[in-house]
């Protein structure tokens with residue numbers, strides 16, 4: 125469909141005597157929400173100024189000038205819009221031919237030209253268990269990573285671990301005092317966070333502890349080998365736990381350079397800012413003023429020590445030099461919006477404009493549980509491990525009750541349980557809060573992962589029953605002419621455009637909702653049009669549509685980070 129869209133843009137470019145460029149037109153062409161308004165629509169409002177006429181008369185003028193080709197059946201003017209209706213016979217064969225030939229590559233694009241895009245995501249603070257919020261961050265980042273890959277970018281996934289700062293001086297002290305009371309091998313992150321809570325409490329009662337912690341961190345910074353060993357141990361056990369989760373979620377990181385990595389790279393930042401004269405004193409601290417409406421970005425505290433923001437500035441400089449990025453995307457909860465505004469402003473003194481424009485912060489809303497019954501320790505932390513286990517267990521019970529003879533139930537329950545979680549997280553627009561309800565998430569109907577996976581499984585079983593040979597190229601696509609067939613085909617044609625839109629808007633929910641739409645249209649088609657019919661030609665044509673649907677669903681889910689079971 126992308127080709128037809130380009131053709132329409134070319135036709136329009138000619139019709140307006142090249143007063144607007146093809147690229148400009150292409151950007152404005154929309155897919156109308158209501159199918160009544162055609163397959164593509166071009167708003168003429170922005171032409172009013174250029175052509176000095178009202179949008180409606182412009183639209184009418186253009187319509188008169190347009191020479192239709194065989195792919196477009198008609199053009200209509202509605203309130204300043206030009207609506208294009210495509211020839212459905214043509215659509216069917218164009219779309220299905222390309223899906224059938226491109227197969228699992230359908231929707232791959234080369235827009236990115238191999239340019240580098242950094243997706244920085246997950247980035248937990250080590251020595252603490254993964255909670256519901258981290259999970260949202262991780263699945264969002266992973267989906268964006270995959271989308272940019274589809275667009276032809278070279279994507280670099282960075283896990284900017286929170287592995288540095290004074291709290292490690294405190295944790296070291298706690299570990300010294302309390303670790304003998306625990307079995308660290310059993311739930312290491314639970315133990316470490318427990319110890320951290322205890323030593324924090326103690327520090328509130330005993331001032332000396334804070335002094336010791338400060339001293340510990342100072343020694344750590346200076347490279348004390350004993351303390352460094354301890355810190356490394358904390359990092360290692362944390363990563364081991366996190367990697368287990370990353371593996372279940374299928375997400376990729378190309379670098380785990382976290383805050384500690386920048387501990388020796390901050391002097392240069394301070395130096396550059398100082399030389400430029402933008403580092404100013406503020407109550408003893410060194411800050412960069414970043415605008416009248418927000419507080420300054422603190423670079424050095426009054427005791428001369430660096431902070432979170434200083435490490436982020438060093439990271440920006442390092443990433444520009446190492447990755448020469450087109451975009452560097454950061455994903456965090458909304459509570460860091462101010463932090464990123466401050467460092468992006470301060471970074472203007474460190475990097476060229478072209479890189480400044482590529483710095484992007486994406487934030488997401490909170491996650492709460494509907495039923496508060498999941499295991500919590502501090503009354504706040506919900507362990508993602510427990511949630512994943514429970515989701516898989518519940519998925520298993522559901523599929524056993526539906527299909528007790530299924531083989532390899534463990535793999536399938538994992539695909540469904542984990543897939544349901546990911547899908548549920550990604551279907552909500554990122555900025556909205558999520559109220560999480562596991563039972564709802566695992567339903568086999570409605571806007572859920574299992575519903576979409578089930579559509580895939582159903583399509584597979586239809587193809588198996590029909591003994592469909594996908595290598596057969598002798599298919600008469602003109603037989604696919606019912607309303608349900610045409611609507612499904614049009615929806616399938618939109619996968620590439622949906623991936624692009626979701627990536628442009630940093631919003632995987634666009635893809636998630638699209639897959640629900642495809643699944644629903646597939647159901648409608650399957651209810652109205654029998655596939656397993658006597659007539660071989662019709663059966664083949666319809667099977668090709670079933671097959672194309674299975675490809676689109678599998679591709680879409682994979683981009684979201686969700687696997688498709690072959691049976692369920």
Ligand code: ARG
Nearest residue numbers: 247248249284285286436456
């Ligand atoms: N570790 C931080 C946290 O858990 C998130 C890091 C975000 N990335 C960054 N470059 N500051 O809150």
